[in-house]
Amino acid sequence: MARVMNFNPGPAALPLTALERARDELIDFRGSGMSIIEHSHRGKEYEAVHDEAIALTRELLSVSDNYHVLFLQGGASQQFAVVPMNLLPSGKSADYILTGGWSEKALEEAKLIGQTRVAASTGENGKYTRIPRKDELKLDPNAAYVHMTSNNTLFGTQWFEFPETGNVPLVADMSSDFMWRKFDVNRFALIYAGAQKNIGPSGIVLVIARKDIVEGGRKDIPKIFRYNTHADNRSLYNTPPTFSIYLVRNVLSWMKEQGGLSAMEKINREKGRLLYEAIDRHADYYRCPVATDSRSLMNVVFRLPTEALEEQFVGEAKKKGMVGLKGHRSVGGIRVSLYNAVSVESVKALTAFMDDFIRSNGAKS
């Protein structure tokens, strides 16, 4: 059938161009007589792809030479443990800013490794509906690092201005808003991001880490978990997930062709504007629980008057070729994920459907 409008929260929509490129050379990669999946990770064909994926990441984000770009396995969930394993020595404490389920999970893993502290939490009554204000951050000036989650897929909140942490290294889980826009990498000591939202398939996590942080990491942990091991070996210490990195390369290459991150940002802001406007013009029917200044452009969440209407909404949308709209099972409602590969046209189709749905199913009052 025709390609659907895919609003999945991740794994998520990928640019058709990147997929077609993969399909067209899946059996015979550039005349080599084998698939990229069958190439050795030590051969020149794969290494060119690997190096291009790293170079495109550096170029798109203007990553300075002061940082390593690593492609690792295990997803962001593994980084929840690997960050404190590397960066939290005994005798020090790490600060965690809680803005949702993912930051809670990151904290839980860190607690098993060392001393931690909650520097701020907006989890009032178990719901996270906003990003903390500057004056709410109670930072420990001696912390080993401050950990934050820059976007919250479950609750639909997003940081638009990053916190000031002075000399304390800032670590961010950017899985769900990595590379939707340009940002100043130099504000961070370490960034990690599962690829399966904005830039590729699941099974690969990008780490951008300042060189002094990597070199100063703990040496009493297994070699495979030291950032330094992977930095020293250009992420080829052990066999990398070659096809996943190849796909990330295809997506980054498409992003560059589209005009890079400034073009991505323009499109992503337009998509968010269209969708929040549709919500707000029917604010008595589509209720977005998120504080206006914390509303995520990546994951837009809202409720309908009843759960029955929400179910009907998801079902009718699916018939019109719009899928992936069901909210996370822990929070319910509707969630619309608007990652890079989701087009403005798809969002326009969705907002038109939202208008229609009210006409057919009555305003709340």
Place this chain on the structure above:
Amino acid sequence: MARVMNFNPGPAALPLTALERARDELIDFRGSGMSIIEHSHRGKEYEAVHDEAIALTRELLSVSDNYHVLFLQGGASQQFAVVPMNLLPSGKSADYILTGGWSEKALEEAKLIGQTRVAASTGENGKYTRIPRKDELKLDPNAAYVHMTSNNTLFGTQWFEFPETGNVPLVADMSSDFMWRKFDVNRFALIYAGAQKNIGPSGIVLVIARKDIVEGGRKDIPKIFRYNTHADNRSLYNTPPTFSIYLVRNVLSWMKEQGGLSAMEKINREKGRLLYEAIDRHADYYRCPVATDSRSLMNVVFRLPTEALEEQFVGEAKKKGMVGLKGHRSVGGIRVSLYNAVSVESVKALTAFMDDFIRSNGAKS
């Protein structure tokens, strides 16, 4: 160009059928209007693939209900650390049998976690040319486990009979000879295997672990590294590498169609027989350093009279469409990897070339 004869050591040749299936549905998975890569790991389309991959593993190897089958990330290299993290409590020691570079690496990681002991080593003068004899194993009856590497890709040796360890749990890295034949899983407490040799792409590692071993694992390690976490969640605790698991499914499905592991074993034994016969009929020219009873059917290593001739051999073979024959950089020579997807015909072409090469380049004497 036409598909080459791919003797790569891993990532390695995959069955064309499995790749074509992936290509044909890469843009539109079973009429869903999106790629399997874009499907949610919580959706019914992906979950069916996931469950089928697990079921096929169970079926092909006759894995009993007493074992978990897990699909994890990080490759065998990560398991080098994760095995002792789970299974080596303080106050206990683990036995390692050294038969090559990979078992040495496994031991090095374990040393960072707990007490270890070398139960046997065939690494005389830095070369491992054989599997230890039964009487050489000095096992600790109180060991937390015994670790072995069932096939050694660098040195071309392979275990054909597994050691008796009594009540001590036997743990095996089977990355390079997993599922080339049927074997008795019940002999092992835990097996791990990177997929990129016999059954799929890189970026996915299979773990088959006895339930009591999983449940008795240490709880003071990060949750993401506990086997129990993944067993409790059918390997869906965090986002799995969905496309990699899909590809493993395609390969296992092909293996089943071929007649399962007994058919695989027959073909693999035939390939090994053909190649070792070719070596042995020119034993003064092609020198296999491996003890006869330890010769691997997965990775066949041999030397030519000079390094210059080895280079010429690799170059001429490549012109005839045979690639991946260069030995590992740490040992040199020729290495021929004969994983499941390598056909008998490819091996016949190689042995014919070996005969020809001698005719053109003279016997040693």
